[in-house]
Amino acid sequence: xxxxxxxxxxxxxxxxxxxxxxxxxxxxxxxxxxxxxxxxxxxxxxxxxxxxxxxxxxxxxxxxxxxxxxxxxxxxxxxxxxxxxxxxxxxxxxxxxxxxxxxxxxxxxxxxxxxxxxxxxxxxxxxxxxxxxxxxxxxxxxxxxxxxxxxxxxxxxxxxxxxxxxxxxxxxxxxxxxxxxxxxxxxxxxxxxxxxxxxxxxxxxxxxxxxxxxxxxxxxxxxxxxxxxxxxxxxxxxxxxxxxxxxxxxxxxxxxxxxxx
Amino acid sequence: xxxxxxxxxxxxxxxxxxxxxxxxxxxxxxxxxxxxxxxxxxxxxxxxxxxxxxxxxxxxxxxxxxxxxxxxxxxxxxxxxxxxxxxxxxxxxxxxxxxxxxxxxxxxxxxxxxxxxxxxxxxxxxxxxxxxxxxxxxxxxxxxxxxxxxxxxxxxxxxxxxxxxxxxxxxxxxxxxxxxxxxxxxxxxxxxxxxxxxxxxxxxxxxxxxxxxxxxxxxxxxxxxxxxxxxxxxxxxxxxxxxxx
Numbered sequence: 066x067x068x069x070x071x072x073x074x075x076x077x078x079x080x081x082x083x084x085x086x087x088x089x090x091x092x093x094x095x096x097x098x099x100x101x102x103x104x105x106x107x108x109x110x111x112x113x114x115x116x117x118x119x120x121x122x123x124x125x126x127x128x129x130x131x132x133x134x135x136x137x138x139x140x141x142x143x144x145x146x147x148x149x150x151x152x153x154x155x156x157x158x159x160x161x162x163x164x165x166x167x168x169x170x171x172x173x174x175x176x177x178x179x180x181x182x183x184x185x186x187x188x189x190x191x192x193x194x195x196x197x198x199x200x201x202x203x204x205x206x207x208x209x210x211x212x213x214x215x216x217x218x219x220x221x222x223x224x225x226x227x228x229x230x231x232x233x234x235x236x237x238x239x240x241x242x243x244x245x246x247x248x249x250x251x252x253x254x255x256x257x258x259x260x261x262x263x264x265x266x267x268x269x270x271x272x273x274x275x276x277x278x279x280x281x282x283x284x285x286x287x288x289x290x291x292x293x294x295x296x297x298x299x300x301x302x303x304x305x306x307x308x309x310x311x312x313x314x315x316x317x318x319x320x321x322x323x324x325x326x
Numbered sequence: 327x328x329x330x331x332x333x334x335x336x337x338x339x340x341x342x343x344x345x346x347x348x349x350x351x352x353x354x355x356x357x358x359x360x361x362x363x364x365x366x367x368x369x370x371x372x373x374x375x376x377x378x379x380x381x382x383x384x385x386x387x388x389x390x391x392x393x394x395x396x397x398x399x400x401x402x403x404x405x406x407x408x409x410x411x412x413x414x415x416x417x418x419x420x421x422x423x424x425x426x427x428x429x430x431x432x433x434x435x436x437x438x439x440x441x442x443x444x445x446x447x448x449x450x451x452x453x454x455x456x457x458x459x460x461x462x463x464x465x466x467x468x469x470x471x472x473x474x475x476x477x478x479x480x481x482x483x484x485x486x487x488x489x490x491x492x493x494x495x496x497x498x499x500x501x502x503x504x505x506x507x508x509x510x511x512x513x514x515x516x517x518x519x520x521x522x523x524x525x526x527x528x529x530x531x532x533x534x535x536x537x538x539x540x541x542x543x544x545x546x547x548x549x550x551x552x553x554x555x556x557x558x559x560x561x562x563x564x565x566x567x568x569x570x571x
Contacts, residue, residue: 070434075433078429081428085419089419154415154417155415158379158411158415159409159411159429159473162381162407163429164433164434165401166432319383321373
């Protein structure tokens, strides 16, 4: 019990550090841009179609823009530099010489990344729904709010691996992982896509929007028919496995003094 | 308290070869003792300290703190050791109080004890006037004091400092070394690396001179200096006589 309390306390301490670092004018400005981007696109589409967006079409756009684009970018910016930032700022040695410090670094950065990106994603969602003038906005916000959370939890854990394996090139590696794992393997109608967040997101979207019977047969191949709880559990299991791997790898990493600063 | 025995650390060099950063170093630091680890840049001081701090794993030999081995019981070492580096790595946006509190959390200190410990450190380190000011607005000396406080937050019996005065002016360095003397008087084992010999010549109990990854001389100031000269002369003589690059 004490160990769990200690882990939670140290994770929260690191998350506090990371959130304080994110609260700079530049980062907040970037987050505001991220929030506005889907709204601008939806508003432009709405203007082009002269009227409120059709609900399902608007939902597809929202899906592509918020849980996919905005969340992905937010997580890339906040999760990838987990270790590289510490090395660059000279704080790595101070965190890594604490009992459980490396574990707290992974979990705390994950937590900060999820909190920050979820806030940005939810802001983008609200603005997007308003800008798109969609019908039944409450239902859409509930569906996409859930998708934003699932996207952030799953993908922050996914980006934790490149952050610890290739800290200096984590951003490039994470983009590669996103393209190859999420957008290539994730769309293969094979066992491999079971281990991707994108499959779970699409499946949840289809479930929650009640599209199962309406989508073409070919598209059913790239969604999972299992119930909602299975999709959510799969993301939790995937995130747990990825974070555990990242902690084990970081625990074994050595950075010579020449790699710092 | 601190014991390094036959320590070897090799790195893979950029050309694919092996760099022997530390090559059979042995020494010990007892409780209530301050030992200076002396050497030029690249002598192996930082690598030795980083193995002690569990940041690097030794290629061979052992490093122990308070009886805990850095390889087999790194968590035990981390509980017993405070580590201070030349680069303070103090987050600009947090105040000294927040930094000390956060690192107390990292050590799992429970709330009442943590707050008391933070207050005590703020008083002991002379940070009372700037405890609630963002660290980005502190002087180099104050930042280094925060860094020392961060290393002491869990009240470790051993303290390792890697060139802690390198970014400080004369007054800041003098203040910090006075603080270390106080910590030694509390019974802590202190290992301090530097290449600014004049600063610590009369403050350390013993010295270990390291060159080319090997110990080339060790002893008290009197043993190293002999009848005449100063520590710098003794250091140059030891390095020149070592015959290693």
